[in-house]
Amino acid sequence: MDARPRPDDSAAPAPADGSAAARFIRPADRPLAVMLRAGFWLTVGFGGIALPFAVLLTGSARPPPVGLLWDFAMGCGFAALAIAAMQFALTGRIKALTGPFGADIVYVFHRYLSWGVLGLMLLHFAVLYIWYQPALGELNPLTARWELTMGRVALVCFGLLIVTSELRKWLRLDYHWWRILHLALAVTGFVAAISHVLGVGNYSSMENALALWLGVTLVWLGFLIWSRLLRPVVQTRNPWRITANEVERGGVRTLTLRPEGRALQDWKPGQFAWLSVGHSPWAMRENPFTISTAPDHGPEISFSIKPLGDDSARLAKTTPGSLAYVDGPFGTFSVDRELDAAGFVMIAGGVGITPVMSNLHALRSRRDPRPVILIYANPELNDASFREELDSIARDIDLTVIHVPEEPPEDWQGESGRVDKALLTRNLPGVTRDWPHMLCGPPPMIAAASAALRDLGVPARRISFEIFELV
Numbered sequence: 001m002d003a004r005p006r007p008d009d010s011a012a013p014a015p016a017d018g019s020a021a022a023r024f025i026r027p028a029d030r031p032l033a034v035m036l037r038a039g040f041w042l043t044v045g046f047g048g049i050a051l052p053f054a055v056l057l058t059g060s061a062r063p064p065p066v067g068l069l070w071d072f073a074m075g076c077g078f079a080a081l082a083i084a085a086m087q088f089a090l091t092g093r094i095k096a097l098t099g100p101f102g103a104d105i106v107y108v109f110h111r112y113l114s115w116g117v118l119g120l121m122l123l124h125f126a127v128l129y130i131w132y133q134p135a136l137g138e139l140n141p142l143t144a145r146w147e148l149t150m151g152r153v154a155l156v157c158f159g160l161l162i163v164t165s166e167l168r169k170w171l172r173l174d175y176h177w178w179r180i181l182h183l184a185l186a187v188t189g190f191v192a193a194i195s196h197v198l199g200v201g202n203y204s205s206m207e208n209a210l211a212l213w214l215g216v217t218l219v220w221l222g223f224l225i226w227s228r229l230l231r232p233v234v235q236t237r238n239p240w241r242i243t244a245n246e247v248e249r250g251g252v253r254t255l256t257l258r259p260e261g262r263a264l265q266d267w268k269p270g271q272f273a274w275l276s277v278g279h280s281p282w283a284m285r286e287n288p289f290t291i292s293t294a295p296d297h298g299p300e301i302s303f304s305i306k307p308l309g310d311d312s313a314r315l316a317k318t319t320p321g322s323l324a325y326v327d328g329p330f331g332t333f334s335v336d337r338e339l340d341a342a343g344f345v346m347i348a349g350g351v352g353i354t355p356v357m358s359n360l361h362a363l364r365s366r367r368d369p370r371p372v373i374l375i376y377a378n379p380e381l382n383d384a385s386f387r388e389e390l391d392s393i394a395r396d397i398d399l400t401v402i403h404v405p406e407e408p409p410e411d412w413q414g415e416s417g418r419v420d421k422a423l424l425t426r427n428l429p430g431v432t433r434d435w436p437h438m439l440c441g442p443p444p445m446i447a448a449a450s451a452a453l454r455d456l457g458v459p460a461r462r463i464s465f466e467i468f469e470l471v
């Protein structure tokens with residue numbers, strides 16, 4: 001548990017001027033480039049929803065008009081299907097797509113869009129039920145028209161998707177089984193919905209509309225094949241080997257991995273990856289962990305894992321020599337996204353220190369001259385993982401570490417208790433208000449600390465957080 005000479009940050013040459021940050025920021029991470037990419041993806045997204053309407057409105061041989069409410073119901077159905085297809089791209093871990101926003105934001109977006117899909121489907125059904133009931137035919141699946149039954153199957157699947165996701169913990173659904181169920185319901189729901197649209201044939205029998213829905217299905221199939229078949233193949237060809245498993249304070253274990261194929265490409269400090277040990281990449285048995293080292297250290301990477309449940313406990317016990325699979329990097333919790341920052345405030349709670357460590361290693365190896373204030377909360381001082389390593393980093397860069405043990409030792413002179421407004425006021429001088437504030441820790445701590453920072457006048461755009469839960 002001492003300051004091991006793990007990644008040798010101090011080996012890097014010190015830059016001659018204060019431009020340390022700029023030298024390491026990739027052009028793709030510069031603010032304008034990020035905004036342009038975000039704008040591009042939003043345009044693609046909204047364009048994808050608008051596409052069915054454009055095709056239907058401009059198409060020839062449109063069916064005779066039935067009524068405004070009928071067209072509205074059809075529109076709701078088409079929009080629901082377009083968004084449902086898009087959902088597979090949002091959860092497909094496509095780096096180009098998640099990059100500008102951050103994987104957590106994309107998952108939150110996916111979650112709320114799901115409500116949108118269900119709402120549009122219910123609206124589609126409700127309008128037809130109220131005003132065009134004969135069109136719905138029989139309810140009994142044994143005697144009903146198959147394409148109408150497909151529509152109902154889709155509605156039930158999307159409803160179950162939302163219920164099982166929102167109430168997963170309450171239903172005590174194991175995360176692994178929930179993921180399998182989620183995929184099965186999503187695939188069945190989408191196939192049922194597209195069969196319904198094609199089978200019913202309203203508008204979709206038009207030549208260009210048929211091409212549209214077949215195109216949507218192909219794109220959807222492409223995402224599915226990539227994420228469930230091709231990516232595991234790529235991972236199988238690029239395995240990793242665990243080379244060390246070290247004990248840290250606070251019950252955390254650090255696994256070090258060496259690439260046996262292609263190393264991680266283009267990763268930034270503070271990013272995370274999905275890690276799988278002891279299962280094939282097809283098993284959907286992988287968990288997200290921050291890479292606690294920095295890219296500046298070469299191809300080896302480390303994950304620091306706190307055993308909190310079945311998978312993390314199993315991973316923490318991994319023996320050196322085991323084979324692992326890594327899918328990443330993802331995430332935006334990085335000093336590399338903060339080129340213009342004059343300094344950094346970092347607030348970590350417990351194992352939330354991992355992305356902070358990665359960022360600090362990067363700043364140290366680059367001899368970045370910008371000041372960093374780290375507020376680090378733990379139940380007890382002895383639980384503070386990487387305590388000695390932080391002391392060592394503080395000798396090389398302008399880092400101030402403020403430990404906040406909830407239960408301090410008797411002779412403790414420093415801060416203690418909770419990270420609240422009073423503590424932040426005492427430790428953050430006014431000059432830090434416009435610095436990026438990077439928070440990672442238990443959700444209640446993040447909520448309380450960010451509310452206190454807002455009270456102190458820190459602009460919302462200067463507060464970012466990493467949440468260790470994606471759904």
Ligand SMILES: Cc1cc2nc3c(=O)[nH]c(=O)nc-3n(C[C@H](O)[C@H](O)[C@H](O)COP(=O)(O)OP(=O)(O)OC[C@H]3O[C@@H](n4cnc5c(N)ncnc54)[C@H](O)[C@@H]3O)c2cc1C
Pocket residue numbers: 175272286287288289290291303304305306307308309310311312313331351354355466467468469470471
């Ligand atoms: C971006 C990110 C970075 C993380 N970095 C670290 C880190 O550096 N160190 C660390 O110790 N922990 C980290 N975590 C948390 C870690 O992923 C969970 O503690 C671990 O997956 C829990 O799995 P479990 O089976 O041990 O526990 P369980 O009791 O099964 O799960 C506890 C909760 O963790 C979440 N979870 C479980 N499995 C997954 C999964 N495969 N994908 C997403 N969420 C899941 C679920 O919300 C679940 O309810 C990170 C999480 C995220 C999202």
